[in-house]
Amino acid sequence: MKRLSLRDLPSGCFEGVIPAVLATCSDDGTPNATWLSHVFLLDNRQIALSCQFFRKTRANLAVNPHAQLLLVAPNSIQQFRLEIRFLRSEKQGRTFEVMKSRIEAIASVTRMDEVFALDSADVFEVDAISPIEVEQASPGVHSERGADRLLELSRLTEVIGSSTDLRTLVDSGLGFLATHLGYESVGFIYWKSASKHCTRSPRAATPPPAWAPA
């Protein structure tokens, strides 16, 4: 079996769509789980995790650097277990700043910008990656739908391409995602430069959403 590396994982694993789970263990043998809003890919061997509320996790890693991470690819729900080893915490520098800006964007969208604050970027070495084997309820359904979805994606491209203005593009694009691709919760995230926050506009917003040019 081919040994997986970080570059083999779907990019969605690192987009912060579905929270990852980090498991650690104290020196007295008590396990602990914590949820992560974002996992950052540094290179083919290392990742950085956002340390926000890591009271117990930080204490555990200080005495036992071996941990496990569960990652989920949002487009397929493929899941992976990563055997990881804590290397160091960074409180400044490029990695820290990039993580901080992304977490602020996520926090803004989820209306938790008052709650999320990055304490440090914790860097881990990845020792092994294994896919999680899940028996599907209805084997084959996903692959058949895969072909359908490619066709629908092609039609979505046509919808976007035929839009003559930004408002039509966003409304018709989001509407298509909901009606043809089965997404029951879709939105459009945009940056408000005045307030320096991201805002999420719901699907098919009426009256015109706040992003619409005057």
Added chain:
Amino acid sequence: MTLSTSALADLREFLCLGVSLMLVTRDERLAPEITRAAAARLGEDGLLRVALPLPESRRTVWNLETTPVVALSLVLPTTYRTLQVKGKDTHRVEWPGHEAIARSHADAFVEQVVSVGIPRQFADSFFSHHRYVTVGFTPLEIYDQTPGPASGLRVAP
């Protein structure tokens, strides 16, 4: 020290809301292992029963043969409310009707994750639905892990 009646009642109710369940065990070398649980319920007898789906929970089941300490983390995707329960006496248990409870929990979980944007056709793919190992443990400690300043604080006992 035993947990308060109100803490156990709150946990019992929360477990039934379609929460995402992560069970963490560890091996003899203190290497942790995460698996998704298919369902968990707190009985009136004080035992927290957990259905572990196969094949993905094989190593978890193996760990529990030698080290019965666990952490069970529960999060409700639509509210971010998160609790973590610790136990030290995990063992195999009989859980009559656990398949129906697991199916019912999966249905509630699907509604939760669809509400936060996961396409419905994928929402039932997080864990297997055919075979389970059922284990139980006595909750010893409960921690609040909801994102925020109180995250990580013990709520009971």
